Amino acid sequence: MTGDGIFQLFGFLLPAVVTGAVAFYFFRLHTKNEEGRRRYLLHKYSQKNTLPIRLQAYERMALFLERISIPNLVVRVAPKSADKADYENLLIKNIENEYEHNLSQQIYMSDECWNVIKASKSATIQAIRRAGMSESDSSDKLREDILNQTMDMQSPSATALAYVKREISELW
Numbered sequence: 643m644t645g646d647g648i649f650q651l652f653g654f655l656l657p658a659v660v661t662g663a664v665a666f667y668f669f670r671l672h673t674k675n676e677e678g679r680r681r682y683l684l685h686k687y688s689q690k691n692t693l694p695i696r697l698q699a700y701e702r703m704a705l706f707l708e709r710i711s712i713p714n715l716v717v718r719v720a721p722k723s724a725d726k727a728d729y730e731n732l733l734i735k736n737i738e739n740e741y742e743h744n745l746s747q748q749i750y751m752s753d754e755c756w757n758v759i760k761a762s763k764s765a766t767i768q769a770i771r772r773a774g775m776s777e778s779d780s781s782d783k784l785r786e787d788i789l790n791q792t793m794d795m796q797s798p799s800a801t802a803l804a805y806v807k808r809e810i811s812e813l814w
Contacts, residue, residue, distance in 0.1 A: 762799050
């Protein structure tokens with residue numbers, strides 16, 4: 643092959659290579675677009691199905707926080723005996739039962755939100771235990787002490803509920 647033949651062969655191959663490269667580029671671009679479109683449609687379909695479930699989980703956790711709110715808890719759970727320790731344990735057991743009943747809801751919410759809810763539960767139990775260390779001698783007196791000690795401070799449940807509401811607003 644002479645230099646003229648090689649130049650002629652290169653002249654024929656160059657347009658074919660350029661056409662192949664352009665075709666490859668557009669095929670790759672089209673494949674990426676299709677993959678993105680499928681991912682978007684899958685996400686949209688998933689969001690359509692999971693959003694109601696997530697909102698239901700947030701609703702249940704809002705109900706949980708309302709139920710363990712100290713004023714609501716003390717009104718709802720009446721002492722069964724006059725023993726102060728029994729009533730303290732009954733309140734704590736009630737909180738723990740409510741928590742265990744809603745434990746599965748954590749998979750539908752963020753870790754931060756779940757940690758805020760757990761912290762609220764713990765703070766509520768601590769407030770009850772703190773009131774249980776008072777000088778009261780009966781369950782009715784303990785009930786009064788719990789309410790009096792928590793009247794001045796913001797309820798841990800209210801703080802957690804505000805966080806839950808803020809997180810729900812971010813879902814939209």
